[in-house]
Amino acid sequence: MPISGFPEWLPAQRMIEQRVIDRIRSTFELYGFAPLETRSVEPLDTLLSKGETSKEVYLLHRLQGSEDEKSEDQLGLHFDLTVPFARFVVENAGKLQFPFRRYQIQKVWRGERPQEGRYREFLQADIDVVNRESLPFHYDTEMPLVIGDALSGLPIPQARILVNNRKVCEGFYRGLGLTDTDQVLRTVDKLDKIGAAKTRQLLIETAGATEAQAAACLELAAISADDGSFVDAVRKLGVSDPLLDEGLDELLRVVETAREHAPGLVVADLKIARGLDYYTGTVYETQLRGYERFGSICSGGRYDNLASSGKERFPGVGISIGVSRMLGVLFGKQALTVSRSVPTAVLVALPHEDQRVACDRIAGALRRRGIPTEVAPAAAKFGKQIQYADRRGIPYVWFPGEPDTVKDIRSGEQVDADVTAWQPPDADLHPSISGEPR
RNA sequence: GUGGUCGUAGCUCAGCUGGUAGAGCACCGGGUUGUGGUCCCGGGGGUCGCGGGUUCAAGUCCCGUCGAUCACCCCA
Structure with missing residues (x-):
């Protein structure tokens, strides 16, 4: 029986997941992020002190453990990779070179109610950069x-x-006199769900805003642009505050850099506010086109105060793909x-059980040349053996013989082949993933 | 954690106001005496998510529970 929120994929899906992880990992390394894995558990205090106030943390305890453990002794499964990373940096600061760039691809756990794309155990692929002081x-x-x-x-x-x-946001709200x-941020964050009218009402009721202040907040939230034009749009609202200026300048740099290197990738959207509450500046959220209703598949931000030890601070910025x-x-x-449900590229047919040794030899020769190969499970009729391959997408x-032949079962084409020379096209060597149904 | 909807064969589903389970596809075998996918014939397979209750009788009604999904919450 499945356990709610703990998905288990089939092999075909796991192959897709592995391909996706491979791509993410190689890209992270291409940018010079170093690999890191941290333990799955942290002291509960570490987890809770970093802003995670809700009870969605899974606790760990031994079956034979005592009932009255103090909270500082309790262990919890980490709910993201940033908090454990911050702890790791503080602990190992003396052994690391800063700025420290690392990636981490691991499972995390959250006790939230599952839905499609929302699980209690899931994989995150995270990159962060931290430095000393600033x-x-x-x-x-x-x-x-x-x-x-x-x-x-x-x-x-x-x-x-x-x-x-x-x-x-904070500078703007402050400049408005809020x-x-x-609270304003939390309320504005609901804009998409509850609509402008209700948001305005809530701002007045829960955040002590006047009609005019609430209206201004909504105007700010409505601003979105894939270029620097959002800056003028904000200025037109006539609010001034030093923090606002600083924020606009930073946001502009993110948008302009993206426009230079990856046009169409980044949009400044002044209503997004989410992420854990340790974020202090930039925040990211990612949608897949056509899948907006499923929310963000990748998010993160800047955290200036997450990691510190004594007088030392380790500000960082990071982003995490919800794989x-x-x-x-x-x-x-x-x-x-995925193009097939197994890694196998070649099935060696078995004419008779007493020829298994010869078939194993053929398979060995192909494998030595990097061609994923398996030998048929039984000396069934060739039709059955072909079916075995077909079902799996091999x-x-x-076919062993004099000479050996190899058949592309998709086209039906069958040619003479030599184990020391035959090579499938690169595209057939390994399963490939695609966006279209098979 | 709260609330709604749903849960019948591997898959998609049917099963009227309660009367002890069915189709298509898939699977297995044969037609086809060792090169599949078509076609024809035949076959296997279900504690009706699970547990309890009401009833002479429950897939069908009631309660609980587990799972899926949606909304809230929150977020990857």
Whole structure:
């Protein structure tokens, strides 16, 4: 029986997942991020002190453990990769070179109610850069480019990274005279769901806004642009505040850098506010075109205060691809398929059981040349053996003989072949993933 | 964690106001004496998610539970 929120894929889907991970990993390394894996558990205090206030953390305890463990002794499964990473950096600061760029591809756990693309155990692929004391802003501009590069190499719908900056919102709200900027942010965040009228009402009721202030907040939230024009649009609203200026300047740099290196990838969208509450500046959120209703498949942001030890601070910026969420959503729409359900490229047919040794020899020779090969399970009729391959999508069946022949079962074409020379086309060597149903 | 909808064969589904389960596809075998996919014939397969209750009788009604999904919450 399945357990709610803990998905298990079939081999075909796992192959797709592995291909996706391969692509993400190689891209991360292409940009010089170093691999890291942290333990799955953290002290509960570490998890909770970093803003995760809800009870969605899974606790770990031994069956034979004592009932009255203190909370500082309790272990919880990590719910993201950023908090463990921050802890790791503080702990190992003396052994790391800064700025430190690392990637981490691991499972994380959250006790939320599952839905399509929302799980309790899921895989994240995360990159972060941290530095001592202060982190140059250009890293904030780099994050979307890495993600855009990784995702654009996959047969999935185009990604659109929505970017905002908390300084813009907070500065704007402050400039308006609103003091509870967090509450304003939380309310504005619901705009898409509850609509402008209700948002306006809530701003007045819960954030102490006047009609005019609420209207201004909505006007800010409505601004979205894939170029620098959003800056003028904000200025036209006539609010001024130093933090607002700083935020606009930063956001502009993200948008302009993306326009230079990856046109169409990034959009400044001043209503996005989400992410964990440790974010202090830039925030990212990513949609796949045509899949907007499934929410963000990749998000992150700048955190200036997450990691610190004594007087030392380690500000960072990072972004994380929700691999399981992205795949779950695409699987649900049958928008990702793989060319076969096994890695095998060649099935060696078995004429008689007493020829298994010879067939194993053929398979060995092919494998030594990097061709994934298996020998037929039984000396059934050749029709059955071909069917065995066909069911699994194995493209070639090898017939031992004088001479050996190999058949492309898709075309039916069968040619003489030599184990020391025959080579399938590169496209057939390994399963390939595509965006179209098979 | 809260609320709604749904849960019949591997898959898609049918099963009227309760009367002890059915189709198509898939699968297996044969026609086809060792090179598949078409066609024809035949066959296997279901504790009706699970548990309890009401009833002479429950796939069908009631309660609980598990799972899927949607909304809230929150977020990958």
